[in-house]
Amino acid sequence: MTVVLKLGGSVITDKQAVEVVDQTTLRSLAEAVAAAGVPLVIVHGGGSFGHHRAAAHDVSTTTGTTDATVIASIHGAMQRLNTIVIDQLHTAGVPAVPMAPIGFAHRAAQADLHVATAPIAVAVERGFVPVCYGDVILDADVGATILSGDRLVTAIAQRLDAERIGLCGDVPGVLDADGAVIERITSYDAVADSIRGTAVTDVTGGMAAKVREMLAVGRPVRIFGPTALPGFLAGEAVGTLIDGAG
Amino acid sequence: MTVVLKLGGSVITDKQAVEVVDQTTLRSLAEAVAAAGVPLVIVHGGGSFGHHRAAAHDVSTTTGTTDATVIASIHGAMQRLNTIVIDQLHTAGVPAVPMAPIGFAHRAAQADLHVATAPIAVAVERGFVPVCYGDVILDADVGATILSGDRLVTAIAQRLDAERIGLCGDVPGVLDADGAVIERITSYDAVADSIRGTAVTDVTGGMAAKVREMLAVGRPVRIFGPTALPGFLAGEAVGTLIDGAG
Numbered sequence: 095m096t097v098v099l100k101l102g103g104s105v106i107t108d109k110q111a112v113e114v115v116d117q118t119t120l121r122s123l124a125e126a127v128a129a130a131g132v133p134l135v136i137v138h139g140g141g142s143f144g145h146h147r148a149a150a151h152d153v154s155t156t157t158g159t160t161d162a163t164v165i166a167s168i169h170g171a172m173q174r175l176n177t178i179v180i181d182q183l184h185t186a187g188v189p190a191v192p193m194a195p196i197g198f199a200h201r202a203a204q205a206d207l208h209v210a211t212a213p214i215a216v217a218v219e220r221g222f223v224p225v226c227y228g229d230v231i232l233d234a235d236v237g238a239t240i241l242s243g244d245r246l247v248t249a250i251a252q253r254l255d256a257e258r259i260g261l262c263g264d265v266p267g268v269l270d271a272d273g274a275v276i277e278r279i280t281s282y283d284a285v286a287d288s289i290r291g292t293a294v295t296d297v298t299g300g301m302a303a304k305v306r307e308m309l310a311v312g313r314p315v316r317i318f319g320p321t322a323l324p325g326f327l328a329g330e331a332v333g334t335l336i337d338g339a340g
Numbered sequence: 341m342t343v344v345l346k347l348g349g350s351v352i353t354d355k356q357a358v359e360v361v362d363q364t365t366l367r368s369l370a371e372a373v374a375a376a377g378v379p380l381v382i383v384h385g386g387g388s389f390g391h392h393r394a395a396a397h398d399v400s401t402t403t404g405t406t407d408a409t410v411i412a413s414i415h416g417a418m419q420r421l422n423t424i425v426i427d428q429l430h431t432a433g434v435p436a437v438p439m440a441p442i443g444f445a446h447r448a449a450q451a452d453l454h455v456a457t458a459p460i461a462v463a464v465e466r467g468f469v470p471v472c473y474g475d476v477i478l479d480a481d482v483g484a485t486i487l488s489g490d491r492l493v494t495a496i497a498q499r500l501d502a503e504r505i506g507l508c509g510d511v512p513g514v515l516d517a518d519g520a521v522i523e524r525i526t527s528y529d530a531v532a533d534s535i536r537g538t539a540v541t542d543v544t545g546g547m548a549a550k551v552r553e554m555l556a557v558g559r560p561v562r563i564f565g566p567t568a569l570p571g572f573l574a575g576e577a578v579g580t581l582i583d584g585a586g
Binding site: 160161162166169170173177180181184190192193196197198199200208212216219220221222226231232234237238 | 466
């Protein structure tokens, strides 16, 4: 069964700089993926590539743009990051193939998200590892809006009926007010007051939004840091388990 | 009603060199598109970007590859060309948005082509000009194969119920054995013996394949040279009309 793995933008880039990749971390993640040999779909975030450009042009998951040059600018930055991620995966021996969300996802009227995953499914069946990312997508109401990597993860996991989801971020799990990893979350209300916020630019909402989104996905999700990726891929109980169905 | 316009790879690139764009021609085509203001989907060919790489790795519309680095290499070259085409369209004032076929098209078993055009349709409705291209796509039988720009044109035209198709190539129309433009083609047999071949590398088949493909599309197709683009967009009878329904 397929696993959907998100590589957080804050992990693979230096999120406080502009368009700088953390090649050392990216290499170690690529090597962990290669060693595991699990059927995977990878989604990566924008980090210092996508978020700065989206924020500079005031485009978010709800605020749209009708400017084609803005769309091309945000998409182009994400495409450059995607090419770097895929190169590192190839170097590690992972059969990664690129999939640009702007071509297969859109929002119809009233922000109704459509994600067409047939090419991704064929790629997985053929033993490839499709690699997509948070992107700017067409939006019937407002021109174009941001599709976050997290939202794309849940859409792909549901359409491919993935077994489980892993979100590899820059923290070892969802942290409480004391900075300790919360082991298991089954409802948002139980943790809403204690979840720590994040400080850096993120047009897609941070940890609280992530938890809410993952509680709704109907399959187990683990949030963990980069060093726990081999454990996650091996099926170990790393980081925070988010299980809205449990 | 929407028009689907193919900009031939041999027009926008120097097809005998490697990855060289003909910026002068590309600029004049972009300006013609901007001046016409017709609802358009643009598909561009590979020219010296896609064909050399595909041929070097022995990948065609039927011969597949299972090597992810080959897929990324061919797709990456086409993506670079697409970025240049979109930049020129933006400079001319055309609201062009990129659409990568690897993410929205695939071949299921027995080479059954699927093309998911919902994001393209939303883009057109919103007044954007989606720009896609001949690409390498996933193939359930053989890993990945080439989707020619021409085949993509017919698939998009049918799914969007486009009014008409224009193929802007490096000749002023379909030429007979004497080098004269054939005015109208309604069946392949009538012209099979007189169609002139093309000499340069083309993994997707040349003029005879083009004529056969366009006769099957069920709507009027015009094949013309770059100087006739303004006339085509204005609805004039330029080049060769291919009308399989007529």
